Amino acid sequence: MKSFWVFLGSSLAKMVLVVFLAPLFVGWLNMVRALMANRTPPGLLQPFKDWGKLFTKEIIIPEGSSMLFRWIPRIVFSLLLMSSLLVPMTEPHDDGWVFGDALVLIGILSLVRVLMSLGAMDSGTPFGGIGGRREMMVGFLAEPATILVIFTTYLVSHSTMTFVTADSLQSGSILPTPSLVFGGLSFFLILLGENARMPIDNPATHLELTMIHEAMMLEYTGPSLALMEWASAIKILVYLLMGIGLFFPWGVTGGPGWSGLLPAFGMLAGKLFMAGAILGVFETLVAKLRIFRVPEFMTLAFLLAILGFLSHFVLET
């Protein structure tokens, strides 16, 4: 076990890295989406420019809202940044200092969801309430599937720690097993739902009838809006890192010591590059679902997770 100070230092470094990697990923995703739609893409650094500009603007608080509304952007951002410590990025070794497993991570992400919805309700506007309600709806539809995905990955490593799962997968064969393929597909659908991506939610529009995530963001301004947007970017990055750790961990460690760090970063950048491309292409190709079709989508995720779980017993033992 490392000493506490080494742990603190590496955690801080990791969080700083996540803070800057998340906007880069969103920038890349938006570039892919623009290219697919035949538009001239914005630069990779566009999110930094947008949010940097927001940070110079003033904060406007809606009349009638409480202290909760002022604190929620900061709490949500901190929670998501802290949760990035629970997913493997470049060091899958279980060094004894990981303070939560995948279930804890899911719990923290639910806490984020609850707080964001409460913030939306606190603005006292009709849209805020609708957004909060829909966000919670997507959340409860995704939760059973998420648990089953974790059950499936538990079959591989007999652990719910993302680091241990990544470690034991990495030492195994590179050929994917059927249970992990189904589990990974299910996780992909969950990721789309939980991060307000197409076909569940369209991050690019503000149409009253359909918006979920954006409806909760409407009343945030200036730095608080920037924090919320940045937090959402961190959230999608955390989900992707979790998916990478649980399903594609190969190459997360290059080797022991500092010299292994560089190839690991290379692999990580490559995987995120691919993930952004796949997400961007997928999002452009599908149409948004009606809000009441969302249960069917999430049931599909649930069924895929069950298939993954069962195929372990049918095909792999």
Place this chain on the structure above:
Amino acid sequence: MTPLSVAFFALLAWMGLGLAGSIMVRASGKPLPFLFSLSILPGLAVVVSGLWALSGSSVYSRTLPFGLPGLSLQLAQDPLSSFFLVVLGFVSIPVLLFSTGFFRETPPEKAGWLLLWIPVFLGTMGGVLLAADVFTFLLFWEGMALASFFLVLTDMEEGWVRNAGFLYLLMAHIGTGLILLSFILLSTGQNGPGLSSLSFEDITHAILPRWVPWSVFLLSLAGFGAKAGIVPLHIWLPEAHPAAPAPVSALMSGLMLKIAIYGLMRVDLGLLGIRHIVPGMGAIVMIIGSLSALFGVLHALMQHEPKRLLAYHSIENIGIILIGFGLFLLFWTTGHFVPATVAFAASLFHVLNHALFKSLLFLGAGSVVQKTGLHDLNALGGLIKNMPFTSIFFLIGALSISGLPPLNGFISEWLTFQSALWSTSLQQSFLQSVVVLSAALLALSGALTAMCFVKVVGVSFLGNARSPQAERARETGLPEKTGMGILSLACIAAGLLPFLVFRLLDPVVFSLTGDALPMPIQNHPWLWFSPISFRQAQYSPLLIVFFLALVLGILFLATRRAYSHARVAPTWNCGYPARRPRMQDTADAFGQPVRRFFAPFFRMERTIPVPGDTRPEYHLNVRDPFWSNLYGPLLQMVVFISEKAEKIRNRRISQYLLYSFVTLSLLLLYFEERS
């Protein structure tokens, strides 16, 4: 001096204080709510007694010098009862403190009534925990049912309160009848010599006929389940909890339901003995638990009366406790001792958690109802501005019950999942699928609970006030705030320092199973919490809070300037002339997607206005399907049978004699046949 005598005298003190309190109120003609604070002392004594007994592993017993002829009352305190005593005593203290302020304005006759029955209720609950023979158990059990029945009837001048009270009494007695039957079956064991076999000690060692364990198991599940509120015996809960005053609901939901769980554990593990349990029983408990959890939370989402909503959440939480208990039975009987003990610990942990956060939520809801005079969530809103303390405490309770880290509700759900993961090592695929589906249902009900409490907190405490009463609400008094504050702190403490609770659980699990919890030995038990092994899972709530505080502190410093210059302005309302509070989302709107996705769980009546209607009206009435599908036909059947019986009742004396003669002859024939 033993822990048992401390607990016993505390119970006597509660009963005595109840009598003394009501006499003093009657004599003085004033409500005297401060008298509730005297009952805190026995509460403290009960906690001390429980902790003291849990520090060792011995069983204390005592025979009282009175009771039935040839059968004096027997008391015993083992780790299981000690744990429940700790829960009972600990929760009673803040609730009693709350009561000293809450009943300030109560008319004297009602205050006297409450001062009599609340301590007696607490005392009888303690008596159930200490009882060591069937007679004592049933005596206190009935006392508890009656005391709580009287408490539900506090506002008996209202018709619906009386109806709720009688429904509760009826269900309580059906339950007691079933429990009595299960005790009778238990005392038919082979070495049970007559009346003395009523003591729990003798029942434990009796050799039972083959068919008895299953019957006892089913009868006790239904009997104690009727009290605990499992589906479909839950119907009294949503009626009785809104009828009772808030502290009474807090005690009933927070503690009395747990006493029923204690009874179930005592009969299944103590009296029946774990050797008589088969995996099928565990599966049944799990199925009933999962259904109760899902059904409870789905109906809670439909409610807009805060206490009714909380009552449905009690059904859900009892379901979660039973999922843990069922997992324990299932794993233990299939020989997987590691996940079994963890599941048992999860179940007991949730008993404590539910006692803490549910009483907190009931007290918070009671304060809101008292200060606004409104029973409808849809008329509230923005209370956090006028009632900041109540709102923050309620928010803590809401986050706890939603099972979110780093609070306490998360830990018991997490432990249940950690145990359920071991389903992969079960041999039978039926049991395996029961475990996996229960885990999925547990996740679903957890997420639905979060949605439900976003609704409660969002609609009642946040946003803008929807009525003048909510606008004018005032904060509750100091005793109320202190009571809720203690419970909130306990929720946070149990969430951040779960090992403290595990210290209490370890002797309980050890005494009932003979197996210790599989927690790995470690240097810093306060920091790292790992129920099975570090490799399977570990959790450190303190580190989560540490990193959260670290990042939040940096962010606070970075954005302090921007937030101090923040401008408050009305929101843009898309060009409509006025923005009214009524435009905010309502509690019913929150339930709409759930109503749509889970339609078979509800019985809905809706009137939707047609286009062109000059006076459009929208009505929605969601009801419990068990009323129309189970209890309605049952009621009709009872009425039908009694009408038929009426026909043979009103006859001449000669016919009555004929009835007696025929009955006697049939009985003689039957016994002739048997001998």
